[in-house]
Amino acid sequence: MRSADNVINGPVYADVPKAPFTPGPAGTHITIRGLTKYFAGWPLYENFDLDIPKNRIVSVFGPNGCGKSTLINMIAGLVPIDSGEILFDGKSLKDTKIGYVFQNYREAMFPWMRTIDNIAYPLKLEGRSKAQVDRRMEELVASFDVKFDLKRYPYELSGGQQQTASIMRALAPEPEVLFLDEPFSALDFEMTLFIREKLQEVFMQTGTTMLLVSHDLEEAVYLADQVLLLTKRPTRVAEILPYGDARPRTVETLSEPSFVSTKKRSLEIFQREVRR
Amino acid sequence: MAESAQQAGAAPWQSPAASAAGAPTPPRPSPWLKALPFIGPVVLFIVWDLAVRSGLIKAILLPPPADTIATLITGLAGGALLGDFAVTVWRTLQAFVIAAVVGVPLGVLLGSNEKAYRSVEFLIDFFRSTPSSALIPLFLMIFGVSDVNKVAIAAFGALLIVVFNSAYGVMNARKQRVMAAKVMGASRWQIFRDVLVWESLQPTFVGLRSAVSMALVIVIVAEMFIGSDSGLGHRIINSQQVMNVRDMYASILAAGALGYALNILFLVAERRIVHWSGR
Numbered sequence: 001m002r003s004a005d006n007v008i009n010g011p012v013y014a015d016v017p018k019a020p021f022t023p024g025p026a027g028t029h030i031t032i033r034g035l036t037k038y039f040a041g042w043p044l045y046e047n048f049d050l051d052i053p054k055n056r057i058v059s060v061f062g063p064n065g066c067g068k069s070t071l072i073n074m075i076a077g078l079v080p081i082d083s084g085e086i087l088f089d090g091k092s093l094k095d096t097k098i099g100y101v102f103q104n105y106r107e108a109m110f111p112w113m114r115t116i117d118n119i120a121y122p123l124k125l126e127g128r129s130k131a132q133v134d135r136r137m138e139e140l141v142a143s144f145d146v147k148f149d150l151k152r153y154p155y156e157l158s159g160g161q162q163q164t165a166s167i168m169r170a171l172a173p174e175p176e177v178l179f180l181d182e183p184f185s186a187l188d189f190e191m192t193l194f195i196r197e198k199l200q201e202v203f204m205q206t207g208t209t210m211l212l213v214s215h216d217l218e219e220a221v222y223l224a225d226q227v228l229l230l231t232k233r234p235t236r237v238a239e240i241l242p243y244g245d246a247r248p249r250t251v252e253t254l255s256e257p258s259f260v261s262t263k264k265r266s267l268e269i270f271q272r273e274v275r276r
Numbered sequence: 277m278a279e280s281a282q283q284a285g286a287a288p289w290q291s292p293a294a295s296a297a298g299a300p301t302p303p304r305p306s307p308w309l310k311a312l313p314f315i316g317p318v319v320l321f322i323v324w325d326l327a328v329r330s331g332l333i334k335a336i337l338l339p340p341p342a343d344t345i346a347t348l349i350t351g352l353a354g355g356a357l358l359g360d361f362a363v364t365v366w367r368t369l370q371a372f373v374i375a376a377v378v379g380v381p382l383g384v385l386l387g388s389n390e391k392a393y394r395s396v397e398f399l400i401d402f403f404r405s406t407p408s409s410a411l412i413p414l415f416l417m418i419f420g421v422s423d424v425n426k427v428a429i430a431a432f433g434a435l436l437i438v439v440f441n442s443a444y445g446v447m448n449a450r451k452q453r454v455m456a457a458k459v460m461g462a463s464r465w466q467i468f469r470d471v472l473v474w475e476s477l478q479p480t481f482v483g484l485r486s487a488v489s490m491a492l493v494i495v496i497v498a499e500m501f502i503g504s505d506s507g508l509g510h511r512i513i514n515s516q517q518v519m520n521v522r523d524m525y526a527s528i529l530a531a532g533a534l535g536y537a538l539n540i541l542f543l544v545a546e547r548r549i550v551h552w553s554g555r
Contacts, residue, residue: 078455100459107452111552112474121470122460155555173460 021085024051029209030075030177035084037067037074043234044070048084050228050237055207059220061266062230062238063274068213071235072179075211076100088176096177099170099208103182105162109154109169116150119169126173140168143205144198160191164198171202180212184219192219199223204247217270221263222249229269231276238273241266339522348526357511357523361530364495364508367423368538371430371491372484379435379487380480383442388472393443400440408433408490409497416502426498426507433494434487441483445476478553481546488538496531508534 024031030052037045044067052058060068073079075086077093078100088096099122102108109118119140123133141150146168148161157165163183170178180199184192200223203210214220221227221243229238243262245253253259321341327333328340339347351357386393408429415432419425449472457467499509508531515523546553 076459078459097461098459100456102452102456104452107450108456110453110456110471110474111555112477125461125466153552155552169460179459 027053027055029054029089031085031087031090032075033085033087035074035086036082037070037079038082039067039070039233045074045084046234048236052209052211053226054089054209056225057203057210057212057223058226058228059212059214059224060228060230061214061217061220061270062235063232063270066230066232066235068230069181071230072181072211072213075177076179097173097175099173099175099178101163101167101170101178101180101183103185105159105166105186106155108166109162111153111155113153114151115154115157115165118154119150119165119172122169122173136172140172143202144168158191159187160194163187163191163195167195167198167202171206171208174206176209178208178210180210182213182215185215196223200248217263217266218254221259221266222253227262227266229266229273231273239269241269336519337521339525343522344525344529347522348529351523351526352530357526357530360506360508360511360527361534363506364492364499364531365534367427367495367499367507368430368488368492368534370427371434371495372488374427374431375434375438375487375491376484379438379483380442383439383480383483384446384473384476386439387443387446387476388468390447393447400436400443403432404436404440408494412498412502421503425502426495426504429498430491430494434491437487437490438480438483441486442476442480445479445483446472448479449475478546478550481542481550485539485542485546488542489535492531492535492538 021033028051030050032048032050032052035045035048035050036043060071062068070079074081075093076098086093109115110121113121116137120133120137123136128136144164144167146164148157150165154162154165163186167183183199184195187195196219199210202208203223210223212220212223224243227241227243229241230236231238241262243258245256245258249259324338324341328335328338348357352361386396411432412429415425415429419428453471453475454467457471462470495507496509496512498504499507500513504510508527511527512524512531515521515527
């Protein structure tokens with residue numbers, strides 16, 4: 001329809017051929033290619049590429065407003081992308097089971113359902129039979145070592161219990177990827193420690209790929225196999241730091257030289273990016 | 277549900293209190309606090325009584341409160357007042373049920389399709405702002421002087437309130453709950469059924485409560501001015517015309533009591549059904 005003669009400042013992408021798809025290295029779970037997202041007319045992500053490894057925990061860390069949450073929300077399909085491609089083991093999101101843990105558990109749980117029904121909800125959506133749901137629920141309760149009454153309504157539980165329940169809900173259908181958007185930010189210190197250990201336990205049991213957004217560097221490094229550091233917008237990958245201390249990591253881990261140096265290096269990169 | 281929560285919550289509390297013998301007990305609320313709600317009505321009755329006794333207001337315009345209450349009680353305990361009371365209740369309920377049965381689904385549907393709501397928003401807001409009593413002549417033309425007319429106009433006034441509140445309840449549903457359902461793989465229909473409908477319940481109840489009050493107001497007005505031979509409105513205007521003030525005030529109090537009782541009834545139902553509201 002558009003003739004080349006009368007278009008003076010035509011859209012640039014019209015003439016750019018689609019980049020050939022390059023798969024990530026072996027062990028890649030999520031491949032992001034050419035991701036572009038505009039926010040209020042400004043590019044937030046432009047032609048962004050990233051490989052997220054399978055069966056690893058990746059912590060996302062970066063300056064304010066660089067779109068950490070937006071990144072995982074785009075991968076999880078909660079925020080539409082302008083262009084680009086996101087594949088899970090080569091499949092689209094539609095064919096991939098994911099779990100998502102929100103920061104604000106109060107507005108993520110359904111207060112009209114008992115906690116146990118909240119956790120079973122994704123299983124019912126899948127159309128599993130009553131017996132299958134019951135079996136899976138029992139597994140979950142056992143592996144989380146739940147000490148509170150799941151027959152209560154969510155609002156009758158403490159914040160940490162509600163967040164535990166929402167992690168259980170996210171994990172119930174045995175997702176391939178678990179997204180965690182600042183899951184500790186609304187919790188007190190005691191509960192943060194508790195949930196952190198729970199997550200580590202679950203990860204050691206299941207090896208579920210996890211993407212964690214955190215604003216607490218210690219937390220981000222403590223759980224991570226990789227720390228993904230982002231730049232200011234338009235956001236690019238500043239650096240990906242591997243962190244390989246063996247699990248289970250404990251309080252002692254926090255004073256290991258490897259932990260300290262990874263955290264220090266992350267902070268240096270972070271500060272470099274903030275000042276840039 | 278509330279009981280079990282209370283018991284469970286109370287259990288860990290008791291042990292420290294029991295072990296700490298002689299510890300100061302928490303201050304007991306003064307019995308006066310419980311009497312506070314009664315002070316207003318009692319003062320009103322005293323002032324009313326004094327005004328009549330002292331001759332400030334002629335007894336032909338205002339009967340003594342004790343007589344009025346007596347008329348109200350004998351009237352409601354099987355007298356003629358009871359019949360009119362029942363007729364008004366019946367008309368209000370009919371109007372309300374029509375408004376609720378049509379209005380809640382309509383509001384929820386409009387709310388889940390914002391474009392549809394925007395296209396009728398002006399009409400809803402306009403007629404919601406139009407005093408329904410102004411439409412009485414219009415309804416007279418359509419339905420004639422009949423019982424149906426009174427119910428129809430009250431249902432119309434109540435319907436708009438229900439539609440408006442239910443629609444906004446859906447539109448203002450917590451986005452994050454919708455996202456949570458979406459990320460778990462819920463279809464649009466499942467999100468509607470499992471999240472939006474529930475999220476709209478609380479505003480829907482606000483709408484239903486206002487709607488029942490509105491229905492009562494319109495029914496009473498219609499009973500007064502659309503040729504009627506029964507109902508509280510008819511009784512009030514009739515006793516006024518024959519200067520039977522005792523009966524008039526008793527009927528007014530009966531209408532007030534009805535409105536108040538309906539309001540309380542809905543508040544209790546809301547607290548039962550929308551148990552999570554405000555938590």
